[in-house]
Amino acid sequence: MAVVQPDYGSAPRGNTDAARHREKIKEAIRQNLPEIIGNEAIITRKENQIVRVPVRGVKSYHFIHNQGGAGGGFGSGEAQKGKVVATRPKTGSGQPGKPGGEPGVDYLETEIDLDELIGMMLDDLGLPNLQKKEIEETSTSEGWTYNSIEKTGIRPRLDKKRSIKEAIKRTEILVGLLAKETGRIEEDCRRALDMALGDYAQARLILDRTPAFPQGEARGGPALASSDLRYHAIEEEVRHLSNAVVIAMMDVSGSMDTMKKYFARSFFFWMLSFLRTIYKHVEIRFIAHTTEAKLVDEYEFFHKGESGGTQCYAAYDLAGELIDSEYPPSRWNIYPFHFSDGEDWDAEQSVLSLKAVLRRGVSAFGYGEIQTDYSASILMTAFERGLDMQEQRSDGYTYYSGQWSSTPLLGMIIRSRQDLYPALRVLLRTE
Amino acid sequence: MTRTEIERLNEADRLIQEIVRDMGLDFMSQEFDVVPVEKMLEIMAYRLPVNFSHWSFGRDYESERTRHEHGFGAPYEVVFNSDPARAYLMDTNPFAVQVLVMAHVYAHNDFMKESRHFQRTRRDMISSASEAAARFREYERDYGIDAVERVIDAGMAIQWNVDPDEDLHQESEAAARDRIFGWAKPHAPRGAYEDLLPRPPEFPTDQKRELRKHTPPEPTVDLLGYLIEHSPRPLAEWEKDVLSVIKGQALYFMPYRRTKIMNEGWATYWHEKIMQRLFKERFLTTEEHGLYNLYNARVKAHNPRAVNPYLLGSALFESIEDRWNKGRFGRDYLEVENAEARERWDSGLMKGRQKLFEVRRTHMDWFFVDEFLDRGVVEDLNLYVYLEKERDNAFESVVEVTAWEKVKQYLVQSLMNWGIPRILVVDGNYKGSSQLYLKHVFEGLPLDEEYCRKTLGYIHELWSRPVYLETYEPYLHQLRAKLYVADEQSIHVHEE
Known part of the structure; x- marks a missing residue:
């Protein structure tokens, strides 16, 4: 037969060699981090630790011609001179793709551990890779508990089971010892020890004096000596808490288009991923607002647009209520973060409402303003004035920072996807 | 795949053989293996069913997988020039697609048997690569993965700098x-001239x-071979083996590289004819034929940023057949200036098929396109040249040239010497001290500097003594010489 279905043993060479290649493209990933953090493929994957990242493969070098300029090539299909037949985003580094039969210059998706990706970012930011020991913990007393055992104590805390175990242990050791020393059978040694109430010297005397024991029932169980007694130790029970909640607020009015939401989304995602490396338990709640605010789920938060105006204080008020009802600051590290395009019909009130939130005791407050050429930046201006936030610059990136009592405040301006990464840098540094 | 499905594929195989013979194609005995998707992707990435390990194959594997998972939707076909010829079918493909691939493969088989460019290639490459893979594993064990990888990296960088003939x-x-x-020694005259x-x-x-x-x-253009034979480093036996395997595989794939448009065009031209017959003979249901049409359209889809060899190749063969059926060639035809008269020209020559078989025996892409690409085909397919232009945060591919003579000129230029810059080994004992002097034959395009530097680095690694490369590049409407020097310290460039 000419067509057969042979059984190919599973020798996944592709995957092993792909792993080798992945090692080599780590460098490429490192160079393209700003691109990658703005990428949807990562943002939509939440629980999965392995993420697929589109990267440019490591090049295979050989002699090739240079087409001149940014390159070019041949194509076919309906097109007139001047028509744009394809558009590719620029990458963070390197040259644009070379055209033609160059395998490997194309983008490919590679798998990478999300933690590793975060690690690379922290590395790049010059931040320590935070380990468990640095986890911020708050502790509360939960009453009393028995957790360990001690040799002295009061009668009511006697641990009978542990005491009998100790007695059995001791008896077995002594029986073994007696049998070895005297050469008598174990049964006799046990009887003698029993008669001597557990005293070793006494038992030896009894054995010496009694060449043979009469047949009969041995007394049940080993005798308890005072050294066998064990007591429960009493301790205060402390619950270690390492909780954080991000209260994500966003203007979902008509002026927030897909791109702006996309920036906000990637930002929240990375903030969450980052907080998960610091806290054991991280929650996120979503508050969408126009002139009114409501709690929504993630999908609605990022996908639904509503018509209407913008009053940011509605979101801050709701955040305050949420903190009061579900996230007492004694047990939670609270991070309210707000994204808008700067529009606000009542910025004065927003500042007041925000102060009310800050007064409750949050860990930090962040505000991200996604600006376009037409943005009014009303809210940031109000914060600048009302909360005394100062303009700062870092590596060419402009942001605002300040403090309200001891709570750090951060205002980030995001104009394009290139600003995401510096904004995250600033955020993490403030952390 | 069930027994019945395999059975039906075998039936298709018998039928296709009959049809193909009837159509005048010739073929070596043909075998098909039905394989899972991963194996298929692996074969495509590794170029052979079993091949040695290298990160670049792993990269291509991920790249193939990405393409596959994003549903580019074209059926995959791989066939090897071995005897018997071996081809692979992906087990997830619907029946109609399997038959399409099989028909396509038989035409490739004919091509490999009859094209003169495939005549001298070894037909035991599948087992040879598999044996090499086993040897390379031993080298990895004995000398370390990194050492072996370095040699493979270097060898792959100059794998195409060999002499195909x-x-x-x-x-x-x-x-x-x-x-x-x-x-x-003087010899007897070899003829009157x-x-x-x-x-x-x-x-x-x-x-x-x-x-x-x-x-x-x-x-000599055989740079890789010259390094293997003459490197003053000197190379260890196992290193020579690794490099020889790479060279052997490059030579094996060279005919594919030289005839990509022809080979795929030929197979596409014929699979369409074969599928039509299978439908007429009611072996394929109407539904299956519909599905075939869908996939066939994908095979021949336009690509805005590349020339689809299936599309261009089959269009060229169709055009040749038509022209030679109607006698639209030669002086009599070419001297007709009246467009309408040309349009009506039909001498009733009916030599289309004969011409097709002739061309497939002798030509390779470079001459094939040069000789047969005419205004009609360029304009029918809307072939164009695009340029990459930078705009804001993106690169845009913008159509730049559509005039048929220009498009053809550039296309032929890109196929010249099968797209590989000609690098000659001029002197293996330069300055009398085992330095290597290379010369780039300038044929209109300069070398890419980044790629050139990296490649010279690899050559230097194999040669160990300084390596020179003389080349030219356009500068202020003139050519100026450029000399690359790779030595222990660095790779630097002297410009005239």
Whole structure:
């Protein structure tokens, strides 16, 4: 037969060699981090630790011609001179793709551990890779508990089971010892020890004096000596808490288009991923607002647009209520973060409402303003004035920072996807 | 795949063979293996069913998988020039697609059996690569993965710098010197025109002594082979083996590279005819034929940023057939200036098929496109040249040239020498101290500097002594010479 279905043993060479290649493209990933953090493929994957990242493969070098300029090539299909037949985003580094039969210059998706990706970012930011020991913990007393055992104590805390175990242990050791020393059978040694109430010297005397024991029932169980007694130790029970909640607020009015939401989304995602490396338990709640605010789920938060105006204080008020009802600051590290395009019909009130939130005791407050050429930046201006936030610059990136009592405040301006990464840098540094 | 499905594929195989024979195609015995998706992707990435390990194959594997998972939707076909020829079918494909691939494969088989460019390639490459993979594993164990990888990296960088026709003119260095410098013994005249052939120049004795030492006796494009034979490093036996395997595979794939448009065009031209027959003979249901049409359209889809060889190749064969059926070639036809008369021209020659078989036997892409790409095909397919232009945060591919003569000129230029810059080994004992002097034959395009530097780095790694590369590039409407030097310290460039 000419067509057969042979059984190919599973020798996944592709995957092993792909792993080798992945090692080599780590460098490429490192160079393209700003691109990658703005990428949807990562943002939509939440629980999965392995993420697929589109990267440019490591090049295979050989002699090739240079087409001149940014390159070019041949194509076919309906097109007139001047028509744009394809558009590719620029990458963070390197040259644009070379055209033609160059395998490997194309983008490919590679798998990478999300933690590793975060690690690379922290590395790049010059931040320590935070380990468990640095986890911020708050502790509360939960009453009393028995957790360990001690040799002295009061009668009511006697641990009978542990005491009998100790007695059995001791008896077995002594029986073994007696049998070895005297050469008598174990049964006799046990009887003698029993008669001597557990005293070793006494038992030896009894054995010496009694060449043979009469047949009969041995007394049940080993005798308890005072050294066998064990007591429960009493301790205060402390619950270690390492909780954080991000209260994500966003203007979902008509002026927030897909791109702006996309920036906000990637930002929240990375903030969450980052907080998960610091806290054991991280929650996120979503508050969408126009002139009114409501709690929504993630999908609605990022996908639904509503018509209407913008009053940011509605979101801050709701955040305050949420903190009061579900996230007492004694047990939670609270991070309210707000994204808008700067529009606000009542910025004065927003500042007041925000102060009310800050007064409750949050860990930090962040505000991200996604600006376009037409943005009014009303809210940031109000914060600048009302909360005394100062303009700062870092590596060419402009942001605002300040403090309200001891709570750090951060205002980030995001104009394009290139600003995401510096904004995250600033955020993490403030952390 | 169930037994019945395999059975039906075998039935298709028998039918296709009958049809193909009837159509006048010739083929070596053909075998098909039905394989899972991963294996298929692996074969495509590794170029052979079993091949040695290298990160670049792993990269291509991920790249193939990405393409596959994002549903580019074209059926995959892989067939190897072995005897019997071996092809692979992906087990997830619907029946109609399997039959399409099989029909396509039989035409490839004919091509490999009949094209003169495939005549001298080895037909045991599948087992040979598998044995090499086993040897390479031993080398990895004995010398370390990194050491083996370095040699493979370097070898792969110059894998195409070989002489595709080396077996046509194999001779020892001594024989070459005899031929070039006229030291060969006088022989009987080889025909009446012997005296018209160029005579070897006469050299004075002391110059002969110099020339005798010169290596290579005449410039060669076989850079990889020259390094294997002459590297002063010297290379260990296992390193030579690794490089020889890479060279062997490059030579094996060279005919594919030289005939990509023809080979795919030929297979596409025929699978359409075969599928039509299968439908007419009611072997395929209407639904299956519909599905085939869908996939066939994907096979022949336009690509805005590349020339689809399936599309261009089959269009060229269709055009040749039509022209030779109607006698639309030669002086009589070409001298007709009236467009309408040309349009009506039909001498009733009916030599289309005959011409097709002839062309598939002799041509390769470079000459195929040069000879047969005409205004009609360029304009039918809307072939164009685009340029990459930078705009804001993106690169845009913008259509730049659509005039057919220009498009053709550029396309032929890109196929020239199968797209590989010609690098000659000029002197393997430059400055009398085992330095290597290479020369780029400038044919209109300069070398890419980044790629050039990296590649020279690899060559230097294999050669160990300084390596020079002389090239040219356009500068202020002139050409200026450029000399790359790769030595221990760095790779630097001298410009004129």
